[in-house]
Amino acid sequence: MILEVAILNVRPGQEASFEAAFAEASPIIAAMHGYIGHELQHCLEANHRYLLLVQWQTLEDHTIGFRTSPAYQDWKRLLHHFYDPFPTVEHYTRVNLNRP
Numbered sequence: 778m779i780l781e782v783a784i785l786n787v788r789p790g791q792e793a794s795f796e797a798a799f800a801e802a803s804p805i806i807a808a809m810h811g812y813i814g815h816e817l818q819h820c821l822e823a824n825h826r827y828l829l830l831v832q833w834q835t836l837e838d839h840t841i842g843f844r845t846s847p848a849y850q851d852w853k854r855l856l857h858h859f860y861d862p863f864p865t866v867e868h869y870t871r872v873n874l875n876r877p
């Protein structure tokens with residue numbers, strides 16, 4: 778499993794509109810091949826900041842499958858105009874701490 782992590786800085790004052798647009802966009806990502814689950818967290822210290830966590834089966838499911846799909850254009854249309862600056866997206870994999 779791959780964990781996509783993005784810190785989303787939304788233009789101040791647009792938080793409610795962003796959350797409504799995100800609710801509309803969520804089924805887009807949920808329908809993608811390799812999608813496992815996602816959650817959006819709201820920062821308590823900075824009202825305009827969110828944390829997006831998406832679980833994918835493989836890195837390519839996100840970077841190729843989702844980002845090159847026609848559905849991604851709808852995702853962009855709904856969400857990308859809220860960000861300032863545009864978020865950096867990173868991918869993580871679980872560390873096996875039970876090694877011999």
